Amino acid sequence: MTEKTFIAGFGGQGVISLGQLWVYLGMKEGLKVTFFPFYGAEKRGGIARASVIVSTDEIASPLVTKPDSAVVMNMDSLPICEDIVKEGGYLLVNSSLVKVEPKRKDLKVVKVPCNELAEKIGDVKIANMVMMGALAKVTGAIKMDKLEPVLKTFFPESKHKYIPSNLAAVKAGMDAV
Amino acid sequence: MAEDIRLMKGNEAIAEAAIRAGCRAYFGYPITPQNELTAYMARHMLDRKRTFIQAESEVSAINMVYGAAAAGARSMTSSSSPGVSLKQEGISYICGADLPAVIVNVARSGPGLGGISPGQADYFQSTRGGGHGDYYHFVLAPKSVQEAADLTYEAFDLSDEWRIPAMILADGLIGQMMEGVVLPAERELSKLPKRPYAVGDQAKQGRPINHVSSINLVPLELEASVRARFERYAKIKETLVRYEETQVEDADLVLVAYGTSARVSLGALQEARKAGLKVGLFRPITLWPFPEKRLAELAGKGKRFLAVEMSMGQMVEDVRLAVNGKAPVEFYGRCGGVIPTEDEVLAAARKILGK
Numbered sequence: 001m002t003e004k005t006f007i008a009g010f011g012g013q014g015v016i017s018l019g020q021l022w023v024y025l026g027m028k029e030g031l032k033v034t035f036f037p038f039y040g041a042e043k044r045g046g047i048a049r050a051s052v053i054v055s056t057d058e059i060a061s062p063l064v065t066k067p068d069s070a071v072v073m074n075m076d077s078l079p080i081c082e083d084i085v086k087e088g089g090y091l092l093v094n095s096s097l098v099k100v101e102p103k104r105k106d107l108k109v110v111k112v113p114c115n116e117l118a119e120k121i122g123d124v125k126i127a128n129m130v131m132m133g134a135l136a137k138v139t140g141a142i143k144m145d146k147l148e149p150v151l152k153t154f155f156p157e158s159k160h161k162y163i164p165s166n167l168a169a170v171k172a173g174m175d176a177v
Numbered sequence: 178m179a180e181d182i183r184l185m186k187g188n189e190a191i192a193e194a195a196i197r198a199g200c201r202a203y204f205g206y207p208i209t210p211q212n213e214l215t216a217y218m219a220r221h222m223l224d225r226k227r228t229f230i231q232a233e234s235e236v237s238a239i240n241m242v243y244g245a246a247a248a249g250a251r252s253m254t255s256s257s258s259p260g261v262s263l264k265q266e267g268i269s270y271i272c273g274a275d276l277p278a279v280i281v282n283v284a285r286s287g288p289g290l291g292g293i294s295p296g297q298a299d300y301f302q303s304t305r306g307g308g309h310g311d312y313y314h315f316v317l318a319p320k321s322v323q324e325a326a327d328l329t330y331e332a333f334d335l336s337d338e339w340r341i342p343a344m345i346l347a348d349g350l351i352g353q354m355m356e357g358v359v360l361p362a363e364r365e366l367s368k369l370p371k372r373p374y375a376v377g378d379q380a381k382q383g384r385p386i387n388h389v390s391s392i393n394l395v396p397l398e399l400e401a402s403v404r405a406r407f408e409r410y411a412k413i414k415e416t417l418v419r420y421e422e423t424q425v426e427d428a429d430l431v432l433v434a435y436g437t438s439a440r441v442s443l444g445a446l447q448e449a450r451k452a453g454l455k456v457g458l459f460r461p462i463t464l465w466p467f468p469e470k471r472l473a474e475l476a477g478k479g480k481r482f483l484a485v486e487m488s489m490g491q492m493v494e495d496v497r498l499a500v501n502g503k504a505p506v507e508f509y510g511r512c513g514g515v516i517p518t519e520d521e522v523l524a525a526a527r528k529i530l531g532k
Contacts (some may be wrong), residue, residue, distance in 0.1 A: 020355065024184050027357045033184070035355040060444030061437075062354050140408045 002055035003141035004064045008080055009073025009094070011048045014128030018071070019050030021154060022132060028052035028150045034062035038132025047076055062124050069139050071131055072098055073114070082107070090138055094131060102148065102173050110138055110177050117172045126169040142169065182359050187322045188352040190283055190360070191345065192217035194326035195253050198333040200279070202228035202245040202252040204238040208260045209293045210349035211283035215255065223525040228257040235260040239267030239280075244522040246276040247389040249375030251333050255281035257349070258299050259290055262307070263436055268342060269308030273391025275374075275406070277336035281331065282447060283352035286487075286514035294514025295349035295437060300491035303346050304465045311403050315343035315417075317318050318435040322356035330361045330463075337370045339409055346464060348487065350437045350516065410466075412460070419462040420471060424450065428457030430530055431475060434485040435461050437516060442485045445522035456526055464492070469499035476504035485522055486510045 005022070009015040010126050016037050023033035044157040051064035069090035070081035085091055091107045096115030110165050112134045114127035136144045147170060151163050185193070192214045195203070203222050205215040215231065222229035228245070232238035238254045245252035247264055256264060258493060261282045271278050283305065286296035306312045315335055319325035332343035376387045393399040424430055434442040439460040449456035459475070459482075476482070481504055484493035493508045496530050500506055509525035511517045 022185070023355060027182060027184055031356060033355075035184075036350060037353060059440075060447060061441040061516075061517050061519055062350065062356075063441070063518070065520070 001141065002053065002057060002059070003069065003139050004067045005052045005069045005071065005135065005139070006049045006064045006067040006081060006084060007052065007071040007073070008077035009048055009071075009128075010076065011044055011046050012123065013048070013073045015048040015050055015073060018128040018132055019052045022135070022142065023052050023054060024154055025144065025147070025150055028146065028153075029143060031055060031142075032057065032059050034059050036062045036064075047080070051081075069135065071135060073128070073131065074098065075100070078102065092131060092134055094121065094127065096127070110134060112173060112176050114173070117176060118169055121165055121168045121172060123165055124167055129166050129169035130173035130176070133175075134169035134177045136170075137174040137177050144174075159169075183356045184355050185322060185358050186213050186355050187319075187347060188213035188283060189217045189326045190322045190326040190358045191193070191255070191329045191347070191352075192221070193360055194329040195279065195333070196221055196225065197361055197363045198330045199251050199366050199369045200227070200253045200333065201250040201366065202241070204230050204232050204241040204254050205250070205463055206232050206235045206260060206289065208235075208240050208257045210285055210295070210352050211255050211257045211281070214281065214283065214352070219262055225351075230331065235263035236267065239264035239271075242278050242280075243267055243271050243274070243276065246271065246278045247375060248377045249372040251277070251279075251337070251369060253279040253281070255283065257283050257285045258287050258296065261299065262302070265302070265308035265337070267308075268314070269306070269310050269312065270391050271342050272306070272308075272311060272312040272314055272406075275340040276342070276389065276391050277333075277340055277372075278342040279332045279336055279345070280342055281329070282347065284346065284348045286512065290464065292514040293349065295351075295487060295516060296512065296514060297348055297436060297438060298488035298512060299346065300464065300486070300488060303344055304467065304495070311338065312406065313465050314341050315339075315413075316346050317343060318346050318462060318464050319351055320436055320439050320460065322351070322354065322358045324462075325351055326358050326360055333532075334370075337372075339411075339413060341409065342512045346436070348437050349514075350492075414466040417463060418466045418468045418470070420468040421460040421462060423458040425457035425459055425475065425480075427455055428480060429455045430483055430526055431457045431459050432483050432485055432522070433459045433461070433472070433492070434462060435492065438485045438487055441517050441519055442522055444519035445526060448518060448519060448523050449526055454526065454530060461492070467495045467499070469495065472496060472499035473501065473503070476500040480504060481529065482506045484508050485517065485525075487516060488512055509523050
């Protein structure tokens with residue numbers, strides 16, 4: 001199994017965190033992983049992108065150019081993602097912010113109202129975690145069965161109070177697809 | 178006890194490996210895309226009561242490395258392409274003074290300030306002795322975060338053993354990406370190799386005075402010291418060449434690539450094999466000493482070669498020198514911070530194979 005994912009959104013949406021946590025979870029499940037971030041020199045408002053790969057085999061290029069799945073967190077990222085997803089691949093769209101339809105007809109489009117679901121839990125900042133739940137459910141690449149203990153090793157002690165809301169966000173994302 | 182696997186950036190893994198190898202003094206100056214390395218050192222060297230200095234420039238940093246090395250400390254600096262250019266004078270002096278040091282280049286695209294995206298156009302500068310004078314130093318090219326850590330760790334030992342600096346030539350992708358890494362064991366500072374040629378503390382220890390310098394105004398003496406150094410180079414070329422081969426034996430076309438390009442080329446190889454094309458991969462790990470003998474051997478077996486680089490073609494010249502006209506050597510490269518894709522490399526391979 002190899003799942004190549006491309007994630008894009010604007011700076012501050014947690015694109016980089018989502019990518020990092022995704023591969024960290026993969027690593028903890030015994031997979032080979034790579035994470036390569038790409039962002040501009042802007043202090044805020046630029047597009048943040050991440051190439052992430054989780055695989056049962058050794059990973060060749062860490063740069064994802066033909067993803068199996070792509071995550072679109074905002075409007076500006078839609079054309080970038082739509083352009084590169086492999087034929088018949090998954091396009092996961094944050095439908096809270098992306099109000100237009102993808103042009104390609106071959107893609108499996110999955111709409112997740114990440115911001116709304118995150119706000120319902122109480123914090124729009126965890127919209128990325130909602131998306132991660134959806135991504136895990138749709139691709140099946142990461143099981144997420146040991147999410148809580150793994151989150152405890154990912155976040156420093158001082159941030160552990162946020163773990164329950166993060167768990168709720170991931171669950172909400174899984175349930176939404 | 179076996180260490181756990183950790184998720185780290187290449188830059189951080191290099192820094193942690195250096196600390197564990199017994200680096201006692203780090204001198205740096207900020208530049209993208211290697212800043213995490215300097216930042217990691219700032220935090221963790223000071224924690225361990227070792228020396229960390231953010232110098233006022235790259236030139237200062239390399240000269241501080243020179244001084245610390247002369248005083249007997251395992252010392253290191255890191256930078257990215259434009260900053261490494263500035264360090265070349267100091268590297269030449271360190272080589273001329275026969276001192277160990279570790280220099281990390283997390284290369285970006287050039288020339289000039291260029292861009293902050295990954296590049297491999299510093300190959301000539303790294304492998305030819307980028308400063309003035311007759312000299313070489315080790316150049317090790319990691320392909321992954323794990324190898325970046327392992328090679329950095331080893332670089333300190335190689336450098337100490339041969340009294341020749343060792344350079345880690347990574348690129349922005351290796352530095353910035355995260356992968357799982359198992360870190361090497363921490364070295365005890367008291368058990369590191371002794372440096373009887375080091376300066377300092379002579380009076381207290383009753384040792385004779387040591388001079389560390391690259392200057393010698395007597396031509397015959399200077400010639401002798403350069404020649405002695407080249408004898409060490411010859412031994413290194415005999416024993417320390419390192420490379421990795423993937424499906425080379427039955428290959429009609431052998432891709433030759435290091436670092437990030439080798440990762441991309443491996444992906445192209447996998448696609449090619451699926452399509453029934455006999456493509457192999459030869460990955461130099463030591464860029465100096467370059468694995469020229471093995472390439473010559475492969476050329477003798479009728480292989481063709483395609484060098485893949487993130488430059489306009491630099492390592493390809495070493496491949497051609499090694500092959501020495503016995504086999505065709507083609508080139509595919511991207512530059513300016515563009516990373517070639519697996520599809521592009523596959524297309525270049527198909528063109529050569531006519532399939």
